[in-house]
Amino acid sequence: MAKKQNTSRGPGQRQLRVGESIRRILSEIFARGELHDPELAHVSITVGEVRMSPDLSVATVYVLPLGGENALEVSRALARNKGELRHLVTKELNIRFSPDLRFLPDLTFDQMAETERLLNLDRVKQDLAKPDIAEPQPDPEPND
Amino acid sequence: MTERRLTLTSARHQPFNYLVSLKVGSTFLRNLTYVLDHGKPYSQQEADYPKSLHSRALTREELMREVSFFVVRDPVSRFFSLYFDKVVGTPENRFEFITEKLRTHRIFHEGPELTLEQHRENCMSLLGFLGVRLRRNNGQKINPHWSQQISRLGAAVEFGLKPLMLEKLEPQLLQIAEGRIEGLEAAMGMVKSRNRSPRPVEIEDVLTPKVYNKIVTLYPADIQLYDLVKTGWEVLGHPPDIKL
Incomplete structure (x- = not known):
């Protein structure tokens, strides 16, 4: 008897x-600058995540x-x-296959930042409204 | 038109320049520069330290001829360095203005033997405090102990500084120096230990998904920057070309 499929399961x-593996390979390709599209020549790209379809035929690259x-x-x-x-x-x-x-x-970053903003809205207002005690400055450095 | 210049901390007599970034190996580099200048490690008795450090304003062309660099650090490690050093560190290192703020408006557990859960709560509390400080838009300068590392990347990229990783700073620095800094390896040996904050517990034990996600929320571009520099060094074996 075939096993009952649980479609709500996360990725295997x-x-x-x-x-x-694909995330890593793409990051390395970008680091080596192997693409020659002029629109991508002046940009550093990070690959946050690669999600594979269950049959591994499609890779969604973020x-x-x-x-x-x-x-x-x-x-x-x-x-x-x-x-x-x-x-x-x-x-x-x-x-053997080519996704x-x-x-x-x-x-992800935008969504997390937005959630954070909503969660902390009152606290931010409250915190900003109160005066600080004196904040010491770090040692002088030429770049600061 | 005058050519643009960038002011960097420099050794006095050697072509050695770096962009200071606090909580990113700045004390180690300061001590190293002192040894390069004086031939010996500084001692606490020397009253002119660190004011004796030198700085120079150089053009991109000059900087690229010399050993000029900036350092990046994993934002998670940088956050915990701030926490262990400035929040639960020794009284002489601690920033009382932070602990006072946490005590008054948030949560702050104190004492010599905090539990892991108390450290975690302190971390979330500190991250909440940093979130407020990083979002300030009233013209106040963000404290460089927790400002985003990427905030100074524009200058570093414009002036062609090479990106190094804090955890591999010594070998990477030796590599980019290509023998141009006399006594560099010996000077590194003289700077006996990095300024490592004493840690009552391990980062891995305190770090939870909640703490990690909060750090990612506050420092998304620093996570990207660190990833690019790390991958670049691993893949290319030399400093990557960061484009902004």
């Missing part, structure tokens, strides 16, 4: 392992340029280069 170990600006443009530029990236990833990844890469802006 293999999904997580392949996703992390990317963010350093500082977080123009995340959408960067993900679109990467999508334009996905053929080359897919080739480079498959070469490094020791698996399709889909690039999306990594919104």
Whole structure:
């Protein structure tokens, strides 16, 4: 008898392992500057997470340029280069198939910051309203 | 038009310049620079320390000819350094203005033998305090002990400074120096230990997903920056080219 599928389960170990491998490979490709798209030449990109579909045929890659600006443009530029990236990833990844890469802006930081803002709104107001006692300054440094 | 210059801490007689970032190895570098200048470690009796340290305003071209760098640190490790040193550290190191604020408006457990849970609560309390300070928009300067490392990256990138990692500072510094700093290795040996804050407990024992997520929320770009520098060094074997 076939096992009953639990569709609410999180990603399996293999999904997580392949996703992390792809995240690592893409980070290394970006570090080596192996893409030659002029739109990506002047930007440092981090890969926050790669989520694999259950059958491992699709990898959703969450990317963010350093500082977080123009995340959408960067993900679109990467999508334009996905053929080359897919080739480079498959070469490094020791698996028989070649997952399709889909690039999306990594919104984790934004979402966390927004949640944080909402949770702390009253506390922030209260804290800012009260005067500080004298705040000592650090030792003088030429750059401070 | 005058060429733009960046003022950095420098050795007096050697081509050695760095951008100071507090809680990112600044005491180690200050002590190292002192040894490069004086040939011996400083002692507490020397009244002119650290004012005797030298600074120079240099152009990008000059900086790129010399050994010029900045250091990045994992934001989690940097946060705990602040906590262990300035919040629950020795009275001479502690920032009373922080503990006073935590005591009055938040939570602050004190004493020589705090439990892990009390440390965790203190950390969340401190992170709440930092969140307020980092969001200030009334023109007040953010304290450099907890300001975002990325806030000074613009200058570092513009002037071509090389990014190094705190945990691999010594070998990476020797690598980029390429023999241009006389006595660098010996000077590192003379700076006996880094300024490591005494730790009553291990970071790994205090760090919970809640504390980690809060640090990520406050320092998202620093997490990215650290990741880029770390991956860059690991992949390339030399300082990566950071683009901002």
